[in-house]
Amino acid sequence: MNAAFRTTFEDPLSAARTGLLETPHGTVETPAFMPVASQGTVKGLTHAQVESLGAQIILLNSYHLLLRPGVEAVAAMGGLHAFISWPKPILTDSGGFQIYSLSPLVRVGDEGVQFASHLDGARIVLRPEDVVDLQVRMGTDVLMCLDHFPPYPYTEETAKESVRLTTAWARRSKARFAEHDTRQQLWGISQGGIHRDLRTRSIEALMEQDFSGYAYGGLGLGEPKTRLFETLEHGNGLLPRDRPRYLMGMGYVEDVVEAVALGVDFFDCVLPTRNARNGTLFTSRGRVAIKNQKYARDGRPLDEACACYTCRNFSRAYLRHLYERDEITSSVLNTIHNLHYYLDIFRKIRHSIQSNSFNLLKKSLISNAAQKEETT
């Protein structure tokens, strides 16, 4: 029934796979990293720069767009793609994460979520149906269901309640989505934390609704990594092979490659972009805190092995100077580098899966990520 996603290669030594997701705005190769463009731009970059770095899909934030400029304004401008002039695929999250983490006065009931805008305190009520409708109106390629999750650490009881709500909301989301005649696709989000039974229940209930894709919500919040990976392994064993799997909000390279090895296809994270603005840069030899005095006269590029615009043209000394002077261009050049670093890793991951060398790449990426500071 859903031909939007198909796998192309499968790694013989792990559950890693490559695939293609078809959307109304083009095809996305997976495993894919989605740069975060919450308000309609990857912070600091032009779309031309983001495209030339090789991004095939970006993530926008329903919560932020809902508050400003508002769904009506986006729709009046012809939808998100026209409004922000980005021609490629867009995934919007449901806003759940921001509601629970940014908004004051959140009240959750069976009907949906009531919360106050973190900007002006205005009361907003969002039912799962509303969240589907607003994403349909904005014209995003991939919509996410409204989910619920408890803050970590949580009891099994609260995790159970989250699964109950998320399941009920997913059912209503799917029903509402079916009323729209659209080529967009709706993905479900599973909850249940690292509780095997709860996660199983959540995923199986979603699968009954036959979503176009399945996401893992409520992970990466502080739980032990081994439990996280067990959850992914178990969950992916349940999920259909012909649907994309999306691990929401997690971006450490060492976690990404483990998750890819377990069969995850989609990732998003603010890590490369936010760190770039804070002067923390990822290199093939470990992290570089560019403000460090020791770079003041370092004429080498950030990463000798990197082919990005920043590394091809500028020294660490200059990058440090711009960072220390609080120049906007510092954020621009750093973001170009960090985003290139991430998107390049995903290119390498896809290539390695297609050439039977994923396991080797995985080992080398994990060993490099273990270097908290650059080795020389």
Added chain:
Amino acid sequence: MNAAFRTTFEDPLSAARTGLLETPHGTVETPAFMPVASQGTVKGLTHAQVESLGAQIILLNSYHLLLRPGVEAVAAMGGLHAFISWPKPILTDSGGFQIYSLSPLVRVGDEGVQFASHLDGARIVLRPEDVVDLQVRMGTDVLMCLDHFPPYPYTEETAKESVRLTTAWARRSKARFAEHDTRQQLWGISQGGIHRDLRTRSIEALMEQDFSGYAYGGLGLGEPKTRLFETLEHGNGLLPRDRPRYLMGMGYVEDVVEAVALGVDFFDCVLPTRNARNGTLFTSRGRVAIKNQKYARDGRPLDEACACYTCRNFSRAYLRHLYERDEITSSVLNTIHNLHYYLDIFRKIRHSIQSNSFNLLKKSLISNAAQKEETT
């Protein structure tokens, strides 16, 4: 003696002319606009963007670079061009303007200037010779002499004293510069405000030193525009035709075209870049304050007549959204537009002089600049 500059066309109806300035890092077509890159970057842009906008020379700030990262650091990195990775010509100002406007505890004597760093209060002494030496060491293409000017409004007495100091310092600067074996060039700065006799005295004293170029300092500080233009007309009548003339720090388009008509060749100003970051955008139909609510659903480009990346791709609604969200990308896209607008005007100015239509262009630019707000 100095073949670095030559005029190529002269407007028959005014003193406007086109010319070519040869430097160790390439040729600059004049009249030229020098984008301001105080700390080594045009704020918000990559060098690639600045180059693709057509900038042929940029202005860096000796005062800022002297304080941080320091001349030693720049020299250790191989000079300014290598340090910032900008391959084209660089002009550095002498730092005088920043010393008088930013530094506390400025003491001026015949010997030079003593001032406190506005960063940490450290006492710094700069003699005219030091200012030459530091610019030579940084490897800039065009060096400016240390000058002195009084704050406006000033008495004739203080203006006279400024001319005396500036003249003496220019002589010492030239003498020191002659000790260096370099293809760099040193330009003198005239003072004297709008006092005809003082300006004459200042310019004639500079001409005795035979500088490679002549700048107007101490203008654009609040004096009546008619007096400013009289000063330029008078001064240019004195200056040799085969040397470039530079009006420092002035950038309103209506002033620029008048100054070009009077024979000025070089300009620099923070106006396009600073205004861009503040959301004030220059268009062929007047200024646009992009934060204005009326642009919230305006799907038109900023300027239908503009060929810049921003206007070719984005709506006013999106630009307003980015500005209101305080996105870095707002500064980037706005700066691309405003800088394109300026550099394009200079391209048009040069072309019009070469095709005998400068007077027509001048009228249209002045009439457009008179529109303080966009006309529709």
